[in-house]
Amino acid sequence: MAASPTVFQAVNSPTINRVSADARAASFTTRSIKTTAKDAGLRLALSMVDLTTLEGKDSPEKVRSLCAKARRPMPDDERVLGERLPSVAAVCVYPSMVPVAAEALGGSGINVASVATGFPSGQYPLDVRLRDTAKAIADGADEIDMVINRGAFLSGKYGIVAEEIAEVTAVCAQGGPGGREVHLKVILETGELETYDNVRRASDLAIAQIRDGDFIKTSTGKVSPAATMGVTLVMLEAIRDAWLRDGKRIGMKPAGGIRTAKQSLHYLAMVKETLGDAWLSPDWFRFGASSLADDILRQIVRRKTGRYTAGYDFGVA
């Protein structure tokens, strides 16, 4: 877990052929997911959503609304569908909103995820970023979504990046009040890393520092492009290699740009065929999204009733 003391740490990651990786990623979009597979896939995807609001204008009321939606994505599900739909996996907010979310989600089993470490840019002194993290945990966060130091990464100072991730990991490892376990998600901000070689290198670097059960994550959602199938594939392959090589098991969270139920099924197909059955669970795969859940609900209702719902049929959060 200890970071290398060297600033210019060598990272011996495999190279990635972008054209071939993109072609492989695109192949999952031609998987035909119908009938029972679609029904099961939509429910699985819903259970993997990190319902997210990350805006300067976020209000406590909006967060409470989001938490209500997280607990019960479709309150009239039993009447309309004849079944109880799963809750989402987590609600993802800024640190200032963690106390609100923690209160609203208390006892639900839904995690409070907080972006931290000077999200989204990370352009703050390390001690500020660590205090940001500790405060979010103290206020009730079960999951910390940290950003890496892209400036250091892009200038080749991998040792610094690794060391900082290790320090945030150490803060998370102390857990929250009452011995609450805290998981870490490391946001690579792949839109700023640009090349797949960088994405793979950053993935390997992060995976080496974090613990079993922690995640790597594509994007803040504040930089374009956010999550893409190609980037996610490269990261899934890094996770697979760490598992096969060291038995270390890491989760994956693509975030940003996944808006439709169909996209989410394509991602699930990619997870299924890259990492297999064991990762098809909210414990190991998440979608960071704000509008995805509504489209999933729309498709579930359409499958059941044959009719498309209007946008206003589901409460906005």
Add this chain to the structure above:
Amino acid sequence: MTTFQEQDAAAVTKTSAAGPGRSPALEFASAWDYAPAPETTKVEIADSHGHYIGGTFVGAAKGGTLDTLNPANEQKLSTFARGTVADIDAAVNAAREAQPKWAALPAKERGKYLFRIARRLQERAREFAILETMDNGKPIKESRDVDIPLVAAHFFYHAGWCDKLKYAFGGAEPTPVGVCGQIIPWNFPLLMAAWKLAPALACGNTCVLKPAETTPLTALRLGEIFDEIGLPPGVVNIVTGDGEAGSALVEHAGVDKVAFTGSTEVGKKIARAVAGTGKKLTLELGGKSPNIIFDDASIDQAVEGIVSGIYFNQGHVCCAGSRLFVQEGVADEVIAKLKIRLQSLRVGDPLDKNTDVGAINSRPQLETIAKYFDIARDEGLDVFESSCELPSIGYWCKPSFFTGVQASHTVAREEIFGPVLAVLTFRTPEEAITRANNSPYGLAAGVWTDKGSKIFEIAGQLKAGIVWLNTYNRFDPASPFGGYKESGFGREGGMQGLRGYVKLGGDR
């Protein structure tokens, strides 16, 4: 570079994946399986088919009929005429009669016909894809996304050449060869028809096409398109049947050029038959193509390249990357990852949109493949097979590979023409080149490295008609295709492919 302990086959498939402490493995069972997604569009298939001669569909002269089966369920799809010398004679005569007028058409008018064929094929693409999959056994995703689009692309491409031929040969004025006898295989039935017909027609020739005896249906349906678009009678004639029709076509005195794609064994017979007759000849024959992975390659993408090299179209590909050469330092990792990848290849109903590997085209071909498994076991080779379940009827072969292969082993020398790979290793680039070239064949090769300079250094030394760099089995009508040595001669596609269908000043 990461090294993987080569995993026990059972561990890859059986051990349940879980947290630390247990053996790291991946499970691809069925936590969330894809529901069947069969292509449901119905394609009408007539009970019987005749030859297409002189613009009309006619019955067999007296050769009787043959059946064509769906290899995925062994059900008969239709009967078709078994061509005889008399049928070939009628077809060649129709082509001879049509040829002068076809050649005399203004070039851009010939181009319009080819454009129309291409457009109509696109309009009827789904029907052709389904029919191809039923007759051949290949997965619908390949016939839909590869075969049929490439067929249309070949006609489009050659439509553009019709009125530009004189720019293709450095100012020499090209004239048509005359009547072309074209014999095509069963692995890409309609695509091979397009590879043969499109350049021949563009250059002002007329054609007699003999489809393979297990896959005649899409070529015959192409005859319907010729009718629809008003192609003049006799410009393309299609005679179905077996080897008898094929030899009659090769030997017919009215044929000016023979083009054949198929086995090296039959190719040699054709070369002997044509020798001394003055007929032009192009042959596209077998292969045992090397796919070479260096230790500085992008390994995950190279593994995809292995898969598309040998498991594409059930390995029924003349340019299949059937000999894999992996540099020693990454061999364990590549083999471990290939084993994992094989578990997610979906084998089964070719009409299911999620099928990756379809049915073997015929029982004889399945027996040929089985024979090589026996030989490999006799020679002491280890085989790894996908753990997929095969349907109970139809002709099937699990995607497989042999490890511990040496250059002298039979499966490293002979073309198997199935989803079966021979895995060899090498230590130095020189060794890779020597071993890759150590083959009677020379059709294709693949090179995988992240280093640009190495790519060109290695590619220049490989004796193969096609060298793919960091990719495999990619086709384009603008790119010439053909072999060295016993893989044949002549090129198909691109500007070079036109040369086999024209006479220039110095030609007889």
